[in-house]
Amino acid sequence: MSNENFNVLAAFAVVARERSFTRAAAQLGVSQSALSQTVKGLEARLGMRLLTRTTRSVAPTEAGERLLNSVAPRFEEIEQELAAMSVLREKPAGTIRITAGEHPAMTVLQAGLVRFLLDYPDIHVEIIVDYGLTDIVAEGFDAGVRLGEQVAKDMVAVRIGPDMRMAVVGSPAYFEKHPQPQTPQELTAHNCINIRLPTYGGLFPWEFDKDGREVKVRVEGQLVFNNVALRLNSALAGLGLAYMPEDQALDQINAGRLVRVLEDWCEPFPGYHLYYPSRRHASPAFAIMVDALRYRG
Numbered sequence: 001m002s003n004e005n006f007n008v009l010a011a012f013a014v015v016a017r018e019r020s021f022t023r024a025a026a027q028l029g030v031s032q033s034a035l036s037q038t039v040k041g042l043e044a045r046l047g048m049r050l051l052t053r054t055t056r057s058v059a060p061t062e063a064g065e066r067l068l069n070s071v072a073p074r075f076e077e078i079e080q081e082l083a084a085m086s087v088l089r090e091k092p093a094g095t096i097r098i099t100a101g102e103h104p105a106m107t108v109l110q111a112g113l114v115r116f117l118l119d120y121p122d123i124h125v126e127i128i129v130d131y132g133l134t135d136i137v138a139e140g141f142d143a144g145v146r147l148g149e150q151v152a153k154d155m156v157a158v159r160i161g162p163d164m165r166m167a168v169v170g171s172p173a174y175f176e177k178h179p180q181p182q183t184p185q186e187l188t189a190h191n192c193i194n195i196r197l198p199t200y201g202g203l204f205p206w207e208f209d210k211d212g213r214e215v216k217v218r219v220e221g222q223l224v225f226n227n228v229a230l231r232l233n234s235a236l237a238g239l240g241l242a243y244m245p246e247d248q249a250l251d252q253i254n255a256g257r258l259v260r261v262l263e264d265w266c267e268p269f270p271g272y273h274l275y276y277p278s279r280r281h282a283s284p285a286f287a288i289m290v291d292a293l294r295y296r297g
Helices: 003-018 021-028 032-046 062-088 102-114 172-177 184-189 228-236 246-254 284-293
Strands: 051-053 058-060 094-100 123-129 143-147 155-159 166-170 194-197 206-210 213-217 242-245 259-261 272-277
Touching: 003 021, 003 032, 003 058, 003 062, 021 032, 058 062, 094 102, 094 284, 102 123, 102 143, 102 284, 123 284, 166 206, 166 246, 184 206, 184 213, 228 242, 228 246, 242 246, 246 259, 272 284
Parallel strands: 094 123, 094 143
Antiparallel strands: 051 058, 143 272, 155 272, 166 242, 166 259, 206 213
């Protein structure tokens, strides 16, 4: 097969994976119109439609899905082998793509990157904040960050953060009008600031644990967010009770601007882990990053 055919198949794979000519063109460094013509040429050569196009989306047809599943893993293997060849370079280099939620990106990854990026100017890191449990292989990421209990068994998991605790907080003004809950079940009588995450397909139930007893409470209230800062600010404004990582609320609790409740029901749990496929060839750049992020207690 000629190099031109390889390039056409690679271009199709990026479009099918991204489900967008705009994003694919940006990745490949070509114009959207040129990329569209390339895919149309491939479809004409094969005599079948590979992509279904609308004004808002692009999706593989059955034939396109089959072709993508066939060629994408092979291109991935080629890319991994080329990345592994960087071992021969004097200086570690390359781009590492990571997907993570907002909280670990701000509290763990950002601090960890400082520990090695300044010493390795040829290493580039791209962090995409995503609240869903992203399929890192399908989406083209080198690694992801999840809580330890959420990492799939077929992935390599490296602990990058300490144990965590959650906190339920409300403002002093809120508690002047409402009694402090003594059990998680009493939260159903409160105005709670809800959390919506794509992972759960709905509102996130507040989870509690005490002496081995686990309780999940589906709360109600006037506000719903998928962002820690908005939940914190709303709690400070007296708009309801918020449920969030303890470290995000401690300064406000210590300053007396927030009151913590149900602390005995919020036991520690495994913190954040970096995870990646077990078959991944660890380039020097990736190995350096993993070592820098590794939690050492």
